[in-house]
Amino acid sequence: MIEQQILDTINVGIIVLDADFIVRQWNRWMAQYSGIEPEAIRGQSLFDHYPHLDNVKFRRNCKAVLRFGNFCFFSQKLHGHLFSFRPSSTLRGEMEFMQQNCTVGPLYSDDREIRHLFISVEDVTEAVLYQNRLVEMNRRDALTGLFNRRYLNQRLVEEFERARRYRRPLSLIMTDIDHFKRINDTYGHQFGDQVIRAVAATLTAGLRKVDGAARYGGEEFCCYLPETDGDGAVGVAERLRQRVAQLGLVHESVAVPVTMSFGVAVAQAAMGDHESLLKAADDALYQAKHNGRNQVCRFSPNPQTVDG
């Protein structure tokens, strides 16, 4: 009696199966989330109701539990979920399926033989949501929503390695708002922030899904473009330059022209690491500034203006 109450009131799904995967117990939690009442499933094979579990891996793990009395764990981190349940009501908008940590373990009979096993299902959706949010926040710049510099560095290490290993091109665009200090001093910081946000949105809109844009410094941004050679990257930078120049930002009915300078570099076999690539793009950006701003420069040992 007490055991049955515990089984039904505990905030964890509990299933008891025999060695042939026939359901012997199905607690109230399982009934609530699965929509299957205990009477409707007891005595039937679990696989009749959840055919996706009838696979080599699940059977192998259950066989080990029945034989060795070990536990096996289907963690949320590796599996997401074992049973496709809808998350509880408040979390439905954010996650399609309830995230679960599931455990399969042995149940000994009085003669010390293992004739049954249990599956416990723990709902960890809320923790996963918070974790995802924290991870996302840790990657993003608060003002613009672009990647922050730390995450950019992490990604560049990976992208650089990938490009080198598979001998694929990788381009970098460093860009900086022209005379930003003057804009800030003339129209105030709030308008300055508005410019930065508008520029960031323009960069994001002009890139592919596989590309990434980061806020590198105050008014400096960095975009990485995998699978893109120098000509391609210069084309992208030029398009971005034109779109920024056409933004048409207005401060108290005064049109404020905003332009940007761009430096483009391509990963080379001779470059030791992503730092060299950053340095090359930065050098090209410096050249673009030096040549009169509002233009794209491509890195070369003797940089040339691509477009004026």
Next chain:
Amino acid sequence: MSEPGYLFTEEEADILQEVMNIAFGKASAELAEVIDITVILSVPEIRLFRGEKLHCYLIDQMRFAERLSLVEQGFIGRFRGSALLGFPQGAEECILRLMGEEELGEDVAEGPSSLGCEALLEVGNILIGACIGKLSELLKDYVTYTPPRLLVEDYHALVDGGLLARADDVGITMKTMFSFEEAESVTGYLFLLTDESSLSWLKQALNDYLDSFG
């Protein structure tokens, strides 16, 4: 058996060795049935340590491969402690092949991919469970387990994190070398670590085991 040999009588030490041999023999035979992989387990080597010596011993033992993947799992019965399974890094590819799963993707060079992690954890979990399960079966105990964790080249954290014995603890290690018949390159070590709290029960269980043969 090293230093605090006085903890076990010579007879108890012999029974422990015998029980381990039987348990791991059974584990090996039944693993072949359950996971269709022939796991070769060497004769377990039992050692007793006091405090820091265990520390040094383990760190030294973990140097068998340049880069290691460690699966760590706690077991809790009257016989309790942690199990450590050390794979040479890159073993996950072989294991996936043995389990008949698809090839790994492109992320192999950056450390185990999630598929590789899963394979190590699954095989580690079953291997540890088989060995401890058979041991506790012989000694009439039953055991619960904590979820296995994968530690890549982070065994110092294990030691520093205090998981492996405090300085005044008595440590018992049972070391087994394992390899897979179908993939000879994958050779690793399994350590079962337990401490003084399990000792009196272990001694009793060993004596009961002997008595059961009259």
